[in-house]
Every structure is written in C-alpha cells, then in structure tokens.
Amino acid sequence: MSGKMSSLLKQIISSYPHPEKVKIKDITKVGKMIDSLVSRGPESLQVITDFDFTLSKSHLPDGSPACSGPGVMNNSSLMSQDFRDKVNALYKKYRPIEFDHNMPVEQKIPLMVEWYQQRKNVVVASRVQRSQIEEMVTSCGVVLRDGAPKTLAWLNEEKVPVLIFSAGNGDIIEAVMKRDGVMFDNAHVIANFYKYDDEGFVIDYKNSTLLHVFNKNEHAIENSTYFEDISHRPNALLLGDHLADARMAEGMQDPETIFKIGFFNDPSQVEESLSLYEETFDVVLVEDQTFEFVNILLKFIFGRN
Structure with missing residues (x-):
C-alpha cells in the first residue's frame, strides 16, 4: 500500500476481520473515493456486479471448487x-x-x-x-458468498439499483436468486437468456447481441428504461472477479466515483496475476469467500455503522 490512509478507510479495514486479505495499491486515492461514496449516500449510488464467483462463491469451506452458473x-x-x-x-x-x-x-x-x-x-x-x-x-452447488444475501437485502431496503451482469445464462441466475429469496425488485439481471418454443424447449438465445466477458457493460442497457432510471446516480460500487469485470461501468452516464472491488479467487495465480488485479481494481480481496468488506463499506454509506 502507498499513500496516506483516511480515517474512514482505517475504520473499514479495522472492522474487517481479515485485513491481511485486503490489497490496495493507492490508499490515498481509495480513501478519497470512499469519502465521496459516503458523503453522497445511497441516493447517488448504483451497484454493478458480476454473478459467477463474485456474488457466488468460488470455493466451498472444504476447499473444493464451487459450482458456477x-x-x-x-x-x-x-x-x-x-x-x-x-x-x-x-x-x-x-x-x-x-x-x-x-x-x-x-x-x-x-x-x-x-x-x-x-x-x-x-x-x-x-x-x-x-x-x-x-x-x-x-439441487445445484451454486452458493452465494457469505453475507451476499444481506447485501442484496440492504440494497433493496435503501432502493439502490443493482445491475447483475453475466456472460452466463440469465435463466439460471434468476432461478438461483429466486431460490435464495434475493431476486428483489431493485435487481436487474443482464445476461444471455434462452428463447423457448411453445413446448418449453430451448431453441436459441433471446438477446440479439451475445454478452461475453469482454462486452458486459452499461452500453448493453443504453436504450432501456432502467438506464434512464439510474442516470441520476453518479456513484457506482463495482464488484467482479475477472479483470474484464472492471469495465462493467463503461457506458455509465456522467460518473463521479466508480469504486471497484475485485475478488482474487485463485491463490495459485498470485505471482502471475495479483499485481494486475491491484492495477485494475481499487481494492482487491484475496481468497475471501464473503461479502464482509462490502457490507462494512455499505454500513458507512447507509449510515448504519
């Protein structure tokens, strides 16, 4: 870490039970971004998140790989x-x-x-x-990260729009969220949905443009009512586990603060990729299968601390 740590950032990290998992390249910049998010509050916030291995776990408690969409x-x-x-x-x-x-x-x-x-x-x-x-x-093994249901419930209570981007199948994502009781009205899934025939068989993709890891961003919703609804929210909390996820806010109208949290899930790639994650995301969480850091940050933004 380089720079001077702000009071708010210090409080957040001290409240987080695993500070050794937090990697921040520029703590001065991150401190200023957090100050902006907190001062503007939930009314100015939107959340943009990936699903697989971001909202969901990448590994189970026994260390075995978790299931993806x-x-x-x-x-x-x-x-x-x-x-x-x-x-x-x-x-x-x-x-x-x-x-x-x-x-x-x-x-x-x-x-x-x-x-x-x-x-x-x-x-x-x-x-x-x-x-x-x-x-x-x-009966699938897709498991949301510990604390993620609480995150989604809080965001719904505070009327903060949540945009869930995925290059995977939207039908599966929505079914998982409904299964876990977190498919709230403020959440919108942007993914590859299937088209079905009259007998319910998959026959194609519904969307004309396929979403993949390199084009899932707010350009994909530019002509939608949802895009208009979030146009007055200049701050974004962006969550992802892939380097390309950091681009999900591209197309956002008049952004002020885009705070990017990256989940680094693969310890075997530390030497090869961790520095790239630190360059790309404002905060990197190493081998953390929870949303504890996110929820601590949201407590301050929502005034629940």
Missing part, C-alpha cells in the same frame, strides 16, 4: 454424458483463450462469441426444457 447444467444428472463431454471440450478449447493475458481483447471477442454459440447449439441439440433448468437449480 454454467456448471448447473454441466453437473446435473438430467443431462447426458454426451452433453458433458461436448461442453467440457469447448471449455478446454476456449477457456485458456479468455485468460490469455498476451492475446489482445479484439482477437478474443470473436472466439468468445464462437464459444457461446457452440455451447448453445449443444444445449438446443440436447432438448433442454425450461422446467428442467428450474429443477437443476434446486
């Missing part, structure tokens, strides 16, 4: 081994491209679209029904 279908007993083999082959082909720091984003984008289209084609060929997706979610 795509994993709901991959791991379901309702799906065939042929389906799993095909989507796993796609994952092994395209996932390394997504995380290749040496490849320009412009080269990655058409490959991400190719990946999502091919995965959708496998889903369509497998004759997946809407009712099956709902059934898969009831």
